[in-house]
Amino acid sequence: MQANPKPTILxxxxxxxxxxxxxSVLRExxxxxxxxxxxxxEVIEIYREKRPDIVFLDIQMPDPDGLATLSKIRxxxxxxxxxxxxxxxxAENVKTAIDTGAKGFIVKPFSVxxxxxxxxxxxxxxx
Numbered sequence: 400m401q402a403n404p405k406p407t408i409l410x411x412x413x414x415x416x417x418x419x420x421x422x423s424v425l426r427e428x429x430x431x432x433x434x435x436x437x438x439x440x441e442v443i444e445i446y447r448e449k450r451p452d453i454v455f456l457d458i459q460m461p462d463p464d465g466l467a468t469l470s471k472i473r474x475x476x477x478x479x480x481x482x483x484x485x486x487x488x489x490a491e492n493v494k495t496a497i498d499t500g501a502k503g504f505i506v507k508p509f510s511v512x513x514x515x516x517x518x519x520x521x522x523x524x525x526x
Contacts (some may be wrong), residue, residue: 405429406452406521409445411436411468412484413460416505421455421484424514439468444478446472453521454506458485458492466499473500480521484509 408425410418410433422433434451434492436442438461446454458465465483472479483496488506496504502524503517 405432406518407432407434407444407449409434409436409449409451411439411442411454411460411465411498412457414457417484421509421514424509424511426514427511428518429520438462439464439471442468443471443475447475450476452480452525453517454479454481455517456481456501458483458487458496460462466495467498469496470502474515480524482517501522 400463408430410421412418418435422435426434434445434449436445442456443456450466456465456469460468469481469483472481480502481500481502482505483502484505484507485492487506489503503520505513505517
């Protein structure tokens, strides 16, 4: 599988400001193919239809929450590259996310360096 140099990314967060903040960080990195979802139902629909390369998924999200949504994505694609995003970085949250299949965890507010680290990790795994 060849890594897409400009991957398609799905940002899933119930907070519109957070979605736009992450999208602006990605634009700074030259990534413009960005999809957005406000709840778990939208995430699953978009994932099923578009198969984005990377999903940034908020844990505290409605209908269903991020961890339940992560499980559903993994049912659709066991190799999905999903990164959990949360303002709550408890060890339990991180462990549960990784155990459920997340490829990484970013704490809000996120830094450009941390987001780019995730993009680089995806590209290394996909190449």
